[in-house]
Amino acid sequence: MNNIDETVPAGFMLLFVCTGLLLVGLSIPLLLRRVKPNGWYGFRVPKTLSDERIWYESNAYTARWLLAAGLLHTVVSFTLYFIPAFRANLNVYATTCGIIFMMAFTFVIILSFRHLRTL
Numbered sequence: 001m002n003n004i005d006e007t008v009p010a011g012f013m014l015l016f017v018c019t020g021l022l023l024v025g026l027s028i029p030l031l032l033r034r035v036k037p038n039g040w041y042g043f044r045v046p047k048t049l050s051d052e053r054i055w056y057e058s059n060a061y062t063a064r065w066l067l068a069a070g071l072l073h074t075v076v077s078f079t080l081y082f083i084p085a086f087r088a089n090l091n092v093y094a095t096t097c098g099i100i101f102m103m104a105f106t107f108v109i110i111l112s113f114r115h116l117r118t119l
Contacts, residue, residue: 008081008093016077016097023070030063043112047119054119062112069104076100 029035035042037055042048043062048055077097080086086093 006088006090008087008090010081012090012094013077013081016094016101017074019101020070020072020074020077023066023073025070027063027066027070030059031067033060035059043116045116047116054116057119058112058116061115062108065108065111069108072104073097073101 026041030042033056037049037052038044039049042055042059048058077100080093080096086096
């Protein structure tokens, strides 16, 4: 048997928590409609870049869901760290956090494109 300690270091938990907080931080300027149309930051597709009204509306909508996804990811990453079954296995913890992140982010993208069709 291999006795390598695979418990989750606190640094991994902080990495996942900070990833969620980064999404929260990125969503706030978009939610407040402070980001002008640009090629780097925001929900950038031809339709949003072609009309400022659509840009601000679609980015504010996307930001609300991005904020929720970031908060969810932050809370889940923090909470799972304190559940012994997850903390005891780095692979299980990292995989679970990664799957939750990807599902939440995919959900945000799908909802954003659905909303964009209504504008």
